[in-house]
Amino acid sequence: MTRHRQRLDKWQFQVDQNNIGEERGWFRPAHDTSGWMAVEAPKPWDFYHEAFWGYEGVGWYTAEIQAAGPVEPGLLQRIIFNSVSGHARIWLNGTYLGEHFSPYMPFNFLITPYLKGEGSNVIAMRVDNRHREEWLPGGATVEWIQYGGILQPVEIETSAAVSIHSVKVDPTLRDNQSAIVHCRVEISNASAQDSFTGEVTIELPGDGGGIAASAALTCGCQETVEVALVFDLPDPQLWDVDHPRLYRMQVNVQTKQTIIDQMEQRFGIRTIETVGTQIMLNGKPLLIKGVNRYDEYAGFGPSVPPAMIREDLLKIKSMGANLVRFHYPQSEVHLDIMDELGLLHFAEVPLNWWLSEWGGDRPYIPEVIDKAEVVLEEMIKRDYNHPCVIVWSMCNESGTNTEHGIAAMRRLIQRTRELDKSRLTTFVTTGSDGHAAFDEADLVCVNLYYGVFFHRKLAYEIAELDEVVRIPTEEHLRKTAADYPNKPVIMAEFGTHGIFGLSGKDRFSETYQAAYLESVWQAIVGARIQGGVLWCWADYYHRRDFFNTEGLMWQAPYGPFGIVTIDRKEKEGFHTLSRLFNSTV
Numbered sequence: 001m002t003r004h005r006q007r008l009d010k011w012q013f014q015v016d017q018n019n020i021g022e023e024r025g026w027f028r029p030a031h032d033t034s035g036w037m038a039v040e041a042p043k044p045w046d047f048y049h050e051a052f053w054g055y056e057g058v059g060w061y062t063a064e065i066q067a068a069g070p071v072e073p074g075l076l077q078r079i080i081f082n083s084v085s086g087h088a089r090i091w092l093n094g095t096y097l098g099e100h101f102s103p104y105m106p107f108n109f110l111i112t113p114y115l116k117g118e119g120s121n122v123i124a125m126r127v128d129n130r131h132r133e134e135w136l137p138g139g140a141t142v143e144w145i146q147y148g149g150i151l152q153p154v155e156i157e158t159s160a161a162v163s164i165h166s167v168k169v170d171p172t173l174r175d176n177q178s179a180i181v182h183c184r185v186e187i188s189n190a191s192a193q194d195s196f197t198g199e200v201t202i203e204l205p206g207d208g209g210g211i212a213a214s215a216a217l218t219c220g221c222q223e224t225v226e227v228a229l230v231f232d233l234p235d236p237q238l239w240d241v242d243h244p245r246l247y248r249m250q251v252n253v254q255t256k257q258t259i260i261d262q263m264e265q266r267f268g269i270r271t272i273e274t275v276g277t278q279i280m281l282n283g284k285p286l287l288i289k290g291v292n293r294y295d296e297y298a299g300f301g302p303s304v305p306p307a308m309i310r311e312d313l314l315k316i317k318s319m320g321a322n323l324v325r326f327h328y329p330q331s332e333v334h335l336d337i338m339d340e341l342g343l344l345h346f347a348e349v350p351l352n353w354w355l356s357e358w359g360g361d362r363p364y365i366p367e368v369i370d371k372a373e374v375v376l377e378e379m380i381k382r383d384y385n386h387p388c389v390i391v392w393s394m395c396n397e398s399g400t401n402t403e404h405g406i407a408a409m410r411r412l413i414q415r416t417r418e419l420d421k422s423r424l425t426t427f428v429t430t431g432s433d434g435h436a437a438f439d440e441a442d443l444v445c446v447n448l449y450y451g452v453f454f455h456r457k458l459a460y461e462i463a464e465l466d467e468v469v470r471i472p473t474e475e476h477l478r479k480t481a482a483d484y485p486n487k488p489v490i491m492a493e494f495g496t497h498g499i500f501g502l503s504g505k506d507r508f509s510e511t512y513q514a515a516y517l518e519s520v521w522q523a524i525v526g527a528r529i530q531g532g533v534l535w536c537w538a539d540y541y542h543r544r545d546f547f548n549t550e551g552l553m554w555q556a557p558y559g560p561f562g563i564v565t566i567d568r569k570e571k572e573g574f575h576t577l578s579r580l581f582n583s584t585v
Contacts, residue, residue: 002262003163008063008079008123008154012036013048016058016126026060027091027124033062041154042303044085044147052148058128059148065121065156074161076190077115079123080108082152083302083331086129093121101135101371103151104329104350105378110190111156134367136375137328137352143559144294144327145541147301152331160253160260161191162198162219167251169267169385170422171233179236179269181212183229185251189219198260200227203250207233217253238282239268239387241322244342246387268339268387272424274442277481279424279488279530281344281390288490288531289581290323290346291316291563294540295330298567301541306333312568316537317341319574320581325492325533327352327396329379338388346492346533347383348393348428349376349412355399364404372408373415380419392416394427397447401434409437428492431476444484447493447535448473451516462505462515470519477527488530494520495535497560498571513563514576521580534577538562 014036016026025031039048041061046053081088085103089096092114100107115121129148165186173179189196201214212231219225237245246266253261270282279286295302297312304312313334316324324338325346338345351372355364376392383389394412399405413425426443429435438444451459451469459468473494481489498513506512517534524532539562563573 002259003157003159005080005155005157008065008156009041011039011041011061011063011150013039013045013149014060015045015052015055016060019058021058021060022089022126027096027126028094029122036060036062041150042083042152043149044151044301044303045149046145046147046301047299054145055148056130056146057148058126058130061123061125061127061150063123063154065115065123067115067118067121074191075112076110076159076161076163077112078108078157078159079111080106080155080157081150082106082154083150084125084127085147085149085151085302086127087135088128089126091124102329102350102375102378103129103146105375105382106152108157112190133362134365134371136368136371137350137354143542144296145301151302161194162187162189162196162253163261164251164253164263165224166381167249167263167265167385169249169265171236171267171269173236173238173269173271177235179233181231181233181267183213183231183249183251185227185229186224187217187219187227187253188224189221191221193221195220195223196260198253198255200229201252201254202229202231203252204233205248205250207247212249233269236269239270239339239342240282241342241344244268244340244387246339265385266336266339267385270387272390272422274424274488276486277488277530279443286322286530287584288323288344288533289321289584290325290344290531290533291321291537292325292327292493292533292535293537295326295328295334296538296540296566306337309333310337312538313337313341313343315564315568317343319578323390323531323533324537325393329375329383332382335383335386335388339386343388344390345386345388346391346393347379347389349379349395351395351398353397354395355402355405356397357399369408369411373412376412376415377419380416384420389423391424391426391443392420393445394425396428397430398427400427400429400437401432406436409435410440413437413440426490431480438484438487442487443530444480444487444489445492446477446480446489448476448491448520449494449496450476452496458507459516460507462512465515465519469516470523473520474523474526477523477529481527481529489527490530491520491524491532493535494524494532495561498563498573499560500539500565500569500571503572508560510572514572517563517573517577518580521577521584525584534563536561538564538568539566541566 012033089099097109168184170182196219202212213229251263297304323344328350424442426441426445428445431446450473496516498510502509542559
C-alpha cells in the first residue's frame with residue numbers, strides 16, 4: 001500500500017498559567033473541555049487572541065480522532081507533529097505517549113496499540129514554551145518571539161507495519177559523463193509476530209524509468225535494518241544556484257507481487273568545499289550574497305502557508321541573493337522550495353547568545369550542549385538530501401571564546417563530521433578574539449555592527465558612515481582574514497534599522513539604512529572576504545525592552561532591521577542591496 005496522511009487541524013485550547021493541568025488530569029478523556037477555545041492548527045497561540053500575544057507558559061490542546069473500526073491487520077498509524085513550540089508532552093486516551101523538547105524539529109508516536117476500535121479517540125498535549133536554563137536556545141535572553149503551540153501541521157499517517165523510516169542519498173560525480181549514487185534505506189518492521197522477506201527497489205521516474213537498483217531484504221519482528229544500494233547515473237546534470245537540477249527517486253519495499261511501502265525522495269548532485277580562502281560550489285568560486293531571515297510574517301508568525309513562503313523566497317532570489325541563513329531549523333517546505341529555486345541554505349542549531357555577556361549571566365549547564373547535539377543530529381538526518389544545504393552552523397553569537405564554549409564547538413563540529421562529511425562547518429561570533437575552535441571549522445563567520453551596537457561609537461547620519469562604519473568594518477575584516485589566512489571569512493550579519501516611510505539623512509530612516517548597507521558592502525568587497533549576509537530580510541516581531549542599550553529601538557514591538565516590512569513592503573534598502581548584489585561577481 002502507499003502511505004496515507006490525514007491532517008488533524010481542529011483542536012481545543014486552554015491556557016494553564018498556573019500549571020495545574022497535569023495534576024488535575026486535563027489529559028484524561030473524561031475531562032470537560034467544552035469551554036475551551038476552538039482553534040485551527042497550525043497557528044501559534046499568540047494569534048488566537050490578543051491576550052495571548054507573547055505568552056510564555058503552559059498551554060493545553062485536545063483533539064479527537066474518529067475511528068470507523070479497528071486498524072486493519074498489517075497496518076500502523078502514527079501521529080506526526082511537524083513542529084510544536086516548545087516542550088511537548090502527549091497522551092492518547094489517557095495513556096502517556098512521550099515528550100519532545102525541540103520547538104523546530106518533527107517528532108512522531110506510534111498510536112496503533114492505544115486506539116479504540118470505534119468512535120472517538122482523544123489526543124491531549126501539554127506545551128510549555130517558558131525559557132529554562134537547560135533548554136535551547138541557551139541564552140538567558142533571546143530576541144525573537146518564542147511562539148507557543150502548534151506551528152506546523154499535525155498529521156495521522158497510516159502505513160504498512162513494514163515501512164521505510166529514512167532514505168540517505170550520497171551522489172558522487174565521477175567524471176563529466178557519469179555519477180555514482182549510494183543510497184542507504186532504513187526499514188522498520190513493527191510487527192510483533194511476522195518477519196518480512198522481500199526486496200528494496202529504487203526507480204527513477206522521468207529519468208529513464210525502470211529499476212535503477214534493488215537489494216534483498218529480511219527484517220525480523222520489531223527490527224530496524226539498513227539496506228545499501230548503489231546505481232550509476234549517466235550524463236548527470238549538476239544542481240547549482242542558476243540551474244537547480246533535481247532528480248526524483250522512488251524507493252519501494254515489496255514482495256514479488258505487492259508494493260508494501262513506498263517513499264519518494266529528491267536529490268541533487270553538487271559539491272561544496274573550501275580551497276584556501278575560497279568557497280567552491282561545483283569547483284567554481286562562490287561569493288556569498290545572502291540574507292538572514294526569521295520565519296516570520298504578519299498575521300502568521302512562523303506558520304506561513306507554503307504559497308507565501310515560495311513568494312517570499314522568490315523575492316529574495318529576484319534581488320540577486322544566493323543564500324539564506326536562519327537561526328533555527330526550518331520546515332521541509334522551506335527546504336524543498338529552496339532546492340527548487342537554487343537558493344543556498346545556511347543551517348544553524350538554535351543555540352543563541354549562550355554564555356554571552358549580553359545574553360545574561362548564567363552558569364555553564366552541560367545539558368544545553370547535550371540538547372544542541374540532539375537537535376544537530378535530527379537536523380542533519382532530516383535535511384541530508386537537500387542540495388540547498390551547504391553549511392552546518394553550531395551556534396550564533398555565543399560564548400565560544402570561553403573554556404566551555406571552545407570545548408562545545410569542537411564537540412559539535414566533530415559530531416557533524418561523523419554524520420556528514422559533504423558540507424561545511426562553522427559557528428558565528430561577534431568578531432571578538434579567542435574563538436579557538438575556528439581552527440577546526442571550515443568557515444570563519446563574524447557579525448559586525450559598527451555604528452549600530454557592539455562597537456561603542458554610533459553613527460547618527462549618512463555623512464558619518466565612512467568614518468564610523470566602512471573604514472573600521474574593513475579593517476576588522478582584514479584583521480580577521482589575516483588571523484585565518486587559509487580559511488574563507490564571511491560576514492554573517494550586517495545591517496541597521498530602517499523605519500518604513502521615514503526618509504532623510506538621519507539614523508533610523510530608510511535612506512540612512514540604504515546608505516549604511518552600501519558602506520558595509522564596500523567594506524566586504526574591499527577586504528576581499530567571501531561575502532556577507534544581511535541582517536535582516538524582513539522586519540520581525542521581538543520582545544520589547546529586553547535590552548536597555550543606547551541607540552536601539554527595543555521598545556518597539558518589532559525589529560525594523562528588514563529591507564522589507566513584516567508584510568513585505570519594499571524599503572529603499574531593498575533596491576540598494578539588489579543593485580549591489582547584482583553588480584558584484
